[in-house]
Amino acid sequence: MPREPRLTLVLTFDTTAAAMETERVCAAEAIPGRLFPAPRQLSSDCGIAWASEPSQRPRLEALAAAGAIFPAAFRELRL
Amino acid sequence: MKKRSWFQDNWLALLTGLIVGAAALLLARLGNPGNMGFCIACFERDIAGALGLHGAEAVQYFRPEIVGIVLGALLAALCFREFRGKGGSSPLLRLILGMLVMIGALVFLGCPLRMVIRIGGGDLNALVGLAGFIVGILVGVVFLKKGFTLGRAYGQSKAEGAAFPALLTLAFLLSVTGLVGLFRSSESGPGSKRALWYVALLAGMAVGFLAQRSRFCMAGGIRNAVMFRDFGLVAAFGMVILTVLVGNLLLGQFGGFAFEGQPVAHSDGLWNFLGMTVVGWGSVLLGGCPLRQLILAGEGNTDSAVTVVGMLLGAALSHNFKLASSADGSAPGGHTAVWAALVILLLISLVCTFAKKKEGTK
Numbered sequence: 001m002p003r004e005p006r007l008t009l010v011l012t013f014d015t016t017a018a019a020m021e022t023e024r025v026c027a028a029e030a031i032p033g034r035l036f037p038a039p040r041q042l043s044s045d046c047g048i049a050w051a052s053e054p055s056q057r058p059r060l061e062a063l064a065a066a067g068a069i070f071p072a073a074f075r076e077l078r079l
Numbered sequence: 080m081k082k083r084s085w086f087q088d089n090w091l092a093l094l095t096g097l098i099v100g101a102a103a104l105l106l107a108r109l110g111n112p113g114n115m116g117f118c119i120a121c122f123e124r125d126i127a128g129a130l131g132l133h134g135a136e137a138v139q140y141f142r143p144e145i146v147g148i149v150l151g152a153l154l155a156a157l158c159f160r161e162f163r164g165k166g167g168s169s170p171l172l173r174l175i176l177g178m179l180v181m182i183g184a185l186v187f188l189g190c191p192l193r194m195v196i197r198i199g200g201g202d203l204n205a206l207v208g209l210a211g212f213i214v215g216i217l218v219g220v221v222f223l224k225k226g227f228t229l230g231r232a233y234g235q236s237k238a239e240g241a242a243f244p245a246l247l248t249l250a251f252l253l254s255v256t257g258l259v260g261l262f263r264s265s266e267s268g269p270g271s272k273r274a275l276w277y278v279a280l281l282a283g284m285a286v287g288f289l290a291q292r293s294r295f296c297m298a299g300g301i302r303n304a305v306m307f308r309d310f311g312l313v314a315a316f317g318m319v320i321l322t323v324l325v326g327n328l329l330l331g332q333f334g335g336f337a338f339e340g341q342p343v344a345h346s347d348g349l350w351n352f353l354g355m356t357v358v359g360w361g362s363v364l365l366g367g368c369p370l371r372q373l374i375l376a377g378e379g380n381t382d383s384a385v386t387v388v389g390m391l392l393g394a395a396l397s398h399n400f401k402l403a404s405s406a407d408g409s410a411p412g413g414h415t416a417v418w419a420a421l422v423i424l425l426l427i428s429l430v431c432t433f434a435k436k437k438e439g440t441k
Contacts, residue, residue, distance in 0.1 A: 015168060016302075016366050017228030024226065037309045040091065040294045045375075046366050047299045048306075070231045 005078035009057050011050040011071040012043035018070045019048040025068050031056050042075060051079065089311035095289040096315035100322025102282040103196045106144070108330065109274035113342025114200040117144060117286065118193035119369035120184035121343075123387070124394035124403075125270050129254065129262045132395035135403075137268025141254035143276045145373065146247055147283020152377025153244045154284070155291035164240025166381030169229035172427060173382050176361045177389020178396065179420040180369060183357025185394065185403035186350050186413040187211075188343055190369045191297035191358060195316045199323025201333055202341040204351050211352035215359025216301045222428040223363065229431060232382060240379025243387070269343055287377060296371040298362035343406055350409035350417065357420045364428065 013019040023035050033052030043049065052060065054076055063069045086093075103116025115121055121138075128139030156162035184190050187208045189197060194212065197205035219227075254262045255276055265271040273279065289295070293315070300312025327333035338346045345351070362368045365386055367375060372390070375383035397403040402416040 014165065014232040015229065016223055016363075017226075018231060020223050020226070021228060035307070037303045037307050037311070038294075039088075040292070047294055047296065047303065 007054055007076055008079040009052045009054045009060070010039075010042060010075045010077060010079070011052070011060065011069075012038055012045065012073045012075070013048065013050075013070065014045050014072050016046045016048055019046060019050060022050045022069045022071065025063060026050070026052070026060075029059070029063070031059055039077075039079075042077075043072065045072060085311070089314060091289070091293040092295060092311050092315035093318050095286075095293040095295045096318030097322050098289055099192070099286055099295075100196070100199065100319040100326065102286055103319075103323060104326040104330070106274045106279060106282055109278060110272055111274050111279075112269045112272045114197045114202060115189075115193060115269070115343055116196060118189050118196070119145070119373060120181055120190035120390070120394075121188070121193065121269070123181070123369070123390050124185060124398070125265075127391045127394040128270060128398070129264065130250075130391070131263055132391060133398035135398040136263075137265055138270040138398070139263040139265045140270040140273060141251055141262055141264075142273075143251065143255070143280035144283035146251040147280040147285075148287035148290070148370070148373045149244050149247055149377040151284035151287020151289075152291040152374040153287075155288045156378040159292070161291075162237070162240065162379050164235035164237050164379045164381065165232045166235050166239070166385070168232040168382050169431075170382060170385045172229055172431070173365060173386045174389035174392070175423070176365050176427065177372070177386035178393035179423060180358050180361040180365070181390040181393025182397050182402055182413075182416050182420055183354045183361065184369070185397040186354030186409055186417055187358065188345065188404050191355075191362070192319075192368070192370050194355065195297070195319045196323050197341070197344060199320040200327055200341070201324075201336045202344055203336055203338045204341060204344050204346050204348070207348045207351045208355040211355035212297075212359040213301055214352075215356040215361070216298055216363050217305065218356075219360045219363025219428070220302060220305060222432050225432045227364065227428055227432040229364070232380070235379075235381060237379065239381055243376050243381065243384035287374060290370060291374050291378065295374075297368040298359060299367060299371065301359075302363060345404050345406060345408045347404070347409040350404065350414060353417045353421070354404075354409075354413075357417055357424065360421075360424050360428075364424070364431075
């Protein structure tokens with residue numbers, strides 16, 4: 001039976017490489033999450049997004065502010 | 080709230096595939112070359128010829144389809160508030176990658192979009208090209224996973240983002256009105272085979288609009304299938320093939336599946352394979368296939384606009400130095416160019432993967 005959608009933090013990117021870099025940085029920082037095909041209503045750019053738990057938003061925003069990752073946008077939606 | 084079904088997520092991509100296939104059939108029926116209702120590489124090559132960048136008289140025409148695709152994407156981006164100027168991600172490397180992609184495409188004789196249209200038309204050489212395209216994408220994905228990057232893009236002004244669509248439209252208007260005799264136009268050969276300009280423009284706009292909304296991308300589709308087992312975009316290509324196949328059958332112009340005797344195609348398997356390997360590899364590094372580059376350029380992405388310019392230059396090189404194939408077969412110069420392109424792709428991939436890591440450790 002399909003699971004119920006749950007609130008998810010989604011980071012979109014301008015480039016595929018930026019998405020891949022986020023995966024590596026998050027693995028090193030032990031931030032849970034996964035790459036997945038970006039929902040088309042979210043982004044017109046590289047087509048790959050990073051999904052994580054909304055509770056991780058402050059850590060991810062800090063990484064973005066430090067220039068470790070380069071997300072185009074942060075969104076929270078039910079996936 | 081229930082989870083969305085696969086069809087709910089992918090219906091627009093499937094519709095785009097249907098419209099692309101139907102538009103390709105229509106344009107070929109109305110005058111475009113066989114199995115070439117749409118071909119980004121061939122049409123950009125024709126535009127390069129119209130601009131006088133190369134002297135191959137058989138392939139010179141300011142193709143309205145290309146202008147339509149960019150304008151359709153621009154319209155969609157404006158309607159849905161996705162137009163924004165951005166760029167600055169290794170523009171010179173993108174220019175070079177665009178050139179390499181075009182050189183590979185003109186050895187195969189078609190972009191990834193024409194590749195699937197050719198498959199739908201019964202051209203088995205395109206299946207060989209598809210195999211090469213997939214191999215190229217897989218190689219590119221390996222480098223992406225290792226850390227390949229062309230660097231981040233930066234926000235730019237709307238004027239910067241609008242410059243390419245505006246310039247293309249202006250040149251097209253000058254071409255179509257014939258007010259100035261600047262542009263060349265073929266009187267024989269593939270460049271002389273054309274649908275009515277306003278039909279081609281409208282078909283291009285419809286495809287551009289839908290492709291922008293559905294994020295249609297040949298390279299991205301295979302990348303998503305490999306990396307995420309997501310087959311939405313791949314199914315859309317299947318829809319293009321199915322539409323073209325059924326349409327050709329209904330129109331009585333399907334001659335069966337064969338290698339020989341296909342329109343604007345050759346059967347040099349190795350070079351069909353390697354040409355599309357270059358296209359697949361280059362497209363993954365660029366973040367999208369040639370069609371996707373046009374769509375992004377329409378959305379204000381100046382990196383993609385630079386890539387399109389690179390493709391125009393690649394077309395000029397291909398014809399000025401006799402690298403492009405013809406229906407008679409691939410050219411010796413094209414063989415050398417494909418090997419050189421593969422070496423350059425490897426160098427760019429290695430440098431942008433490992434040199435960046437080294438820089439990061441300093």
